[in-house]
Amino acid sequence: MAKINLPLENTVAFACGLPVMFNSVIKELKLKGIKEDNVYSNLERRRKSGVGKCQHCAIGRTLVCIDGPVYTYKQIRTLGEQI
Numbered sequence: 001m002a003k004i005n006l007p008l009e010n011t012v013a014f015a016c017g018l019p020v021m022f023n024s025v026i027k028e029l030k031l032k033g034i035k036e037d038n039v040y041s042n043l044e045r046r047r048k049s050g051v052g053k054c055q056h057c058a059i060g061r062t063l064v065c066i067d068g069p070v071y072t073y074k075q076i077r078t079l080g081e082q083i
Contacts (some may be wrong), residue, residue, distance in 0.1 A: 008033050015041040015073075026073055033054040036074035043076070044069035 011034055015025045022041055029039050043057075043064045050065045057064035059077040072080075 001032070004032075006032055006034070012024075012038045013040070015039065036077065037072050040070055041073065041076060042069045043071060057079040 013025075013029050013034055015022050015029075024069075026039055026041075030036070043059065052063045052066045055063065062068065062079060
């Protein structure tokens with residue numbers, strides 16, 4: 001990513017894949033100057049019932065199956081749990 005030259009005013013990034021890589025990718029995107037509101041990721045791996053009944057997907061005050069599964073990094077950062 002260090003070699004990529006991005007037009008920041010029009011750049012939106014989607015981080016998907018293995019959760020272990022999200023922090024590294026998001027760190028690099030932030031170093032490039034991409035706003036937290038323009039970095040998206042999904043927390044779909046946390047879902048189970050899909051309707052909020054089991055609350056298996058609860059992260060802080062949000063239910064991933066109802067409120068997500070796609071969140072901006074800014075939203076994820078305020079959930080109180082590391083991705």
